[in-house]
Amino acid sequence: MEQVNLDIQHAIRKYFPAITEKALQEEIASVGKVLSFKAGERIMDFGAYVKMVPLLINGSIKVVREDDEQDQELFLYFLQAGETCTMSFSCCMMNKQSDIRTTAEDDTTLIGIPIKYIDEWMMKYPSWKNFVMRSYDQRMQELVKTIDNIAFYKLDDRLLHYLQEKAKASSSSTINATHQEIAQDMNASREAISRLLKKLEKTNHIKLGRNKIELVQ
Amino acid sequence: MEQVNLDIQHAIRKYFPAITEKALQEEIASVGKVLSFKAGERIMDFGAYVKMVPLLINGSIKVVREDDEQDQELFLYFLQAGETCTMSFSCCMMNKQSDIRTTAEDDTTLIGIPIKYIDEWMMKYPSWKNFVMRSYDQRMQELVKTIDNIAFYKLDDRLLHYLQEKAKASSSSTINATHQEIAQDMNASREAISRLLKKLEKTNHIKLGRNKIELVQ
């Protein structure tokens, strides 16, 4: 993690057009800290007390749920520029420990807002309130989509879907990951993933390389 | 569904102690409609456009996700007195179709608030804003718990958990349901549920009857 110098107001106007009030943009600029993370860097760990809410302006963040008892985890969704982590809201407001883990999927830059403003601004700036509400809605949608996925679909469909999400997150049709990493995200066995990837290659959905998967078309 | 006469302000004070402003209580009383539903009655269907947000004052509501394409569904959680349906918020605000289904689990009474006030009151009444935020957080938590369940646990654990939730929702240790209904909620086969119930009976967790399951202690 590294603190960066950057014109916050400009970034907000560009990536968060829904945040319209000038005064709010100024407040964000004055209290926000611009942080950047290298791809793969841990942003928020399980059990960490969250003190900031991130406004993403670049890159993408992977959000993962972990099962404490057993040693398992499950990918939930990616956050991208223009989005924020509502899980952080919850954690902040309730001042409770985080039960998810976030890592930078690509090199990522974000504006961190100290938690106390989240709430304060809700009553002061309508566009902030709308932004927060819309973010919550989006995340609920994502969670429901995740539920659909694991409840209603089999591993092959889930795998393809995961690959597509991952490609979209990095805006590239090439995915850099090992089968092992994918298996972990999907809470599946590496062998099953390897076999299904082969199948996807045969059906011409992907091209396989070492540490690399290319989405076809 | 039936409209009922009832002292709304009194009910709010009793079941929603977090809603503190007198003026807000009065507004709720003047715009809210008290509705009651019989156990089993459909409250909100998939695809229905939601026009009200429910504040539960009695009974409980089952929230279920349905897979449109295939004919499958999955139980998400129960809502109880003092709670509200944040999924409705999303639907209302975005004015989009509901993708979940809610049915009265028991005889249920609720105060329906026309959607336009949800947003309006957020900036006017701090306690309302807090209530809405807290509701969102609660529901996210529930969704994550649901994900944990289907991702990390096997059918027997999930079944016991489901039975416990269902008993809690009705504040009774006796559950009235057929194996078929349970299987449907859990998106599992009836035979598997029947066999696992037998196993739970043998291990002394439950007592089985026809259309009836008794949780032991």
Next chain:
DNA sequence: GCCTTAATGTGATCTTTATCACAAGTAATA
């Protein structure tokens, strides 16, 4: 170029759950 290490491929076997096919029990009612 050789060696080490990490990544991938692959067969065999085991578990969990779904599916199919009925049998048997119980409630409701003609």
Next chain:
DNA sequence: TATTACTTGTGATAAAGATCACATTAAGGC
């Protein structure tokens, strides 16, 4: 009471994935 419609029980079989046990392949460091 006989009949019909649910509900539950149960075996046999199948499918999806997990797990185990290695073989093979590729990349990077020396």
